[in-house]
């Protein structure tokens with residue numbers, strides 16, 4: 731069972747536990763539609779059977795080993811054009827938390843994979859509901875690999891694999907809520923330059939030449955950063971170009 735965090739104002743205070751579900755993001759979007767749902771409400775499961783990831787991928791997590799949950803946020807202070815700033819704040823919260831809890835180099839792989847020592851420990855799926863020129867509701871889905879020992883993909887890892895010991899899921903969740911709230915409040919108070927600079931300083935591969943797939947063509951580019959809409963900025967032979975998630979894929 732998971733406990734209500736003691737040290738947050740609103741993040742995780744309304745905590746709904748379901749032993750099993752298809753996807754906490756799907757349940758979270760139902761909560762999101764209800765106007766009575768308070769900001770920071772969270773739905774968490776120990777056994778997510780049809781977890782959803784970015785680009786229509788699925789997210790697999792061994793039952794009872796990891797944290798799989800979705801937060802409901804209401805960032806009505808953000809314009810839809812600025813919605814990437816929420817991705818920035820949430821990614822940084824995970825980066826801060828992992829830097830605090832385990833050894834190793836924590837990086838954010840654009841747009842929001844969290845890597846430790848080049849392996850993915852955490853995936854984030856943010857689904858926003860827009861209403862006119864505001865963001866009415868955001869479901870922030872977080873899959874954090876905590877105590878899972880083995881993975882079908884070589885590129886995945888967990889806190890346990892990195893630190894060499896088990897973690898108490900409930901304690902880690904409580905602490906993570908504190909980090910999430912801190913970065914979310916920073917976003918709410920408009921500290922966008924600080925947030926974007928912190929994200930940039932943790933951006934995986936920044937300033938390095940990398941290989942990407944654009945459509946079916948392979949290109950080589952140097953990661954320069956990201957623009958206001960959150961598109962990846964790549965310096966290629968033909969100058970700097972911006973790419974969104976649907977257009978580009980890292981290959982090496």
Ligand code: BTN
Nearest residue numbers: 753755781782783784853871873
């Ligand atoms: C990705 O890296 O592709 C994002 C993965 C996001 C997984 C989390 S687990 C909790 C929440 N519920 C879902 O169905 N997906 C997110």
